[in-house]
Amino acid sequence: MDFLPSFFYFLFGVVIGSFLNVVIFRYNTGLSFGKRSFCSSCGKKLHFYELVPVLSFIFLRGRCYACKSLISPQYPIVEFMTGLVFFLLFKHDSNLAHFFYDALLWSTLIVIVVYDLRHKIIPDGPVYFFIALAIGRSFFFISPSLWGSVFVSLDFYAGVILALPFALIFLLSKGRLIGFGDAKLIFGLGSFLGLSLGASGVILAFWIGAAYSFTILFIRPIFRRLNSSFKNLTMKSEIPFAPFLIGGAFAVFITGIEFLSLASFLG
Numbered sequence: 001m002d003f004l005p006s007f008f009y010f011l012f013g014v015v016i017g018s019f020l021n022v023v024i025f026r027y028n029t030g031l032s033f034g035k036r037s038f039c040s041s042c043g044k045k046l047h048f049y050e051l052v053p054v055l056s057f058i059f060l061r062g063r064c065y066a067c068k069s070l071i072s073p074q075y076p077i078v079e080f081m082t083g084l085v086f087f088l089l090f091k092h093d094s095n096l097a098h099f100f101y102d103a104l105l106w107s108t109l110i111v112i113v114v115y116d117l118r119h120k121i122i123p124d125g126p127v128y129f130f131i132a133l134a135i136g137r138s139f140f141f142i143s144p145s146l147w148g149s150v151f152v153s154l155d156f157y158a159g160v161i162l163a164l165p166f167a168l169i170f171l172l173s174k175g176r177l178i179g180f181g182d183a184k185l186i187f188g189l190g191s192f193l194g195l196s197l198g199a200s201g202v203i204l205a206f207w208i209g210a211a212y213s214f215t216i217l218f219i220r221p222i223f224r225r226l227n228s229s230f231k232n233l234t235m236k237s238e239i240p241f242a243p244f245l246i247g248g249a250f251a252v253f254i255t256g257i258e259f260l261s262l263a264s265f266l267g
């Protein structure tokens with residue numbers, strides 16, 4: 001019977017992922033998020049059967065029903081991944097209040113990840129909203145009588161502690177090595193996860209990023225003759241860091257692994 005509620009939360013996430021796509025594609029374009037969906041190629045307004053998350057993309061074979069132009073694979077990918085995130089959040093904490101708060105928080109981070117992948121920039125609106133949610137979470141999950149204790153906890157200042165080195169790198173390199181958006185994102189992640197988990201997430205992000213970079217450079221000689229886009233790919237190529245930061249944060253949030261505590265234990 002545990003399968004049914006888990007599957008329900010997965011489907012709920014898939015539906016929310018459909019809305020997140022709307023936010024990602026329309027953010028900073030002047031288009032209203034509430035405007036009816038339409039084909040970006042021919043402008044045709046879409047019917048309900050063209051808007052079923054994941055399934056419509058499969059049944060339409062990835063093409064607009066009217067003009068046959070290709071539909072971005074971002075739609076089903078974001079929908080499915082949001083469903084998977086919601087499924088894991090429910091497994092992590094089935095308390096409804098906790099789930100819905102964390103679902104809103106991680107949905108905001110999904111928008112940041114995909115937007116950064118598309119535009120190579122972390123959008124201010126979503127990242128500030130995430131920071132507000134991250135700080136608010138410190139008070140949301142405890143009794144109001146204990147709010148005073150939050151301010152004397154080192155975890156409450158984890159955002160500043162973790163973000164400060166990256167903000168300094170941004171200033172000293174004049175933005176060449178890291179963007180200020182990454183520092184703001186790390187501030188939010190530290191405020192959300194606390195010092196140990198936040199640091200573990202950042203460490204894991206660097207490991208994932210390094211593995212990704214070396215993998216790309218390894219396959220470059222193999223594919224550069226087939227695809228010219230690989231020819232200019234080097235270690236200096238611009239790679240968005242937000243997906244690695246958020247991926248590392250999600251991994252430590254779900255698993256609870258703290259690399260710093262593990263290192264001290266092994267030592």
